Amino acid sequence: MLLAALAIQSCKETKKEKETVVEEETTEVKADKDGFVQIFDGETLEGWEGDPTYWSVQDGSLVGQVTPETLLENNTFIVWQGGQPSDFELKLEFKIADSGNSGINYRSDKIDTIPHALRGYQADIDGKIRYTGQNYEEKKRATLAYRGEKVIINTQDNPDEPGSLSANVQRNCWQSREVVDSLGESDSLKTKIKHEDWNEVHLVINGNHLQHYVNGILMSDVTDEDAVNRKDAGHLGVQVHVGPPMKVEYRNIRIKEL
Template sequence: MTYLPKIKKKNIALPLLLLGAIFTSCKDQKEENKDQDNAQIEANSEELEDEAGLNELSAKEKEEGWELLFDGESTDGWRGYGKDSFPKGWVIEDGALKVQGSGAGEAGGGGDIIYKEEFKDFELSLEWKVSEGGNSGIFYLAEEIDGEPIYTSAPEFQILDNEKHPDARLGKNGNRQSASLYDLIPAEPQNAKPVGEWNKASIIVYRGTVVHSQNGENVVEYHLWTDKWKEMVADSKFKDWENFLNAGGEDKQGYIGLQDHGDDVWFRNIKIKKL
């Protein structure tokens, strides 16, 4: 009799279990990756909704109550300081409000402009760039007083080419450089971008507290109408300007203004949120 060797039965249960586990793991991983992809797509969509185009408000900004003061196409809402109309010397160029340099400083050109509405507590945001050797400013809480220029009643966020304009070396401790409270408080740190590049400016006014921000950093903080404010003004060239000391007047509110200092300067993405 011939004996055939016994064939050992293989245990196939364990490999099948392993294959099942691997399949389940791959399936779970695919589902997880799919969920992550969907989450990323949703996050990217939300990010796109929050990104505003030039001179536009994002969906988020609209929800937060921001208002555009300049649409990039018209001068609606703006007029000359002390005037009923928008002055010559200002134009719209590539989606920006531009003051055209006269070469004669404050003595020439179209003069300063203001927005039609007065604001009390607010956050103002805009972008600006300046020509070589250029000078300008952003006024706030300005009163419109017959026979008086705007700077006699309004604090000023300085705009300047810090490299070429002599004002950068005048005043005290750099208090005439970009984003400074002009001639009173220097912007620290001084982080203005070079001529020809866009800078972002922000001004917050809330119950007398004022903050200047430049390119994402807070660079000036002070408090209007306080004893310290009065002392600071009394020790400056503004000491005899009662309207400046009492910026905003009785109602503690005023106009937003852009300065014509005789140089080419551009402004865009001008928006405000009432606080």
């Protein structure tokens, strides 16, 4: 009888454990009413990979920090481990120090020769609000669209020639691009971005159409027709940049696959 009772109890506990696991798994993937799923828990770096010298969790935020003792030789990223999204929307909030330089990389490749480095599209962010909102391609085609621009990216001439990629970048800007419309003056749009305070970024990445919103305002719009150099899927991560000591904070990071 005792063995039977223990067996029944064990079965009940096993069932209860399974129910708990299912409940936890359901909680992890549960989307909000708009279909977005949280990918940062606000408490740990679980699901993210980066150098803990520069990345930590503080007061519910994912924090990237460079100190006088930890100055960088290369830009460093913390990379989401949940997949390599193709078509998606991403929403998050950021706050960055005046001296800060950061960005949100997406559809990016990892660089084997540099630890925790990404190459690819970036929603640029900086503390002085010179670049925030623009579309910059890290370690590749450089600036694709400045803040306030709607742009079509074309394939450069002779793309198969050695060195053609770097040769088509001048003054840190990709030359095979056409500005087809204005979204507003850059300085005017700058006033919509809060200095050293929380701002919301919303990326809408669908096919070859890449839109960067800050605080609900479209800041840059890129249609990438460059079939040679564009990427259709890749890693997602956030950056701390080479330069002076700085701090950037990210929170409420949510993604919706399209």
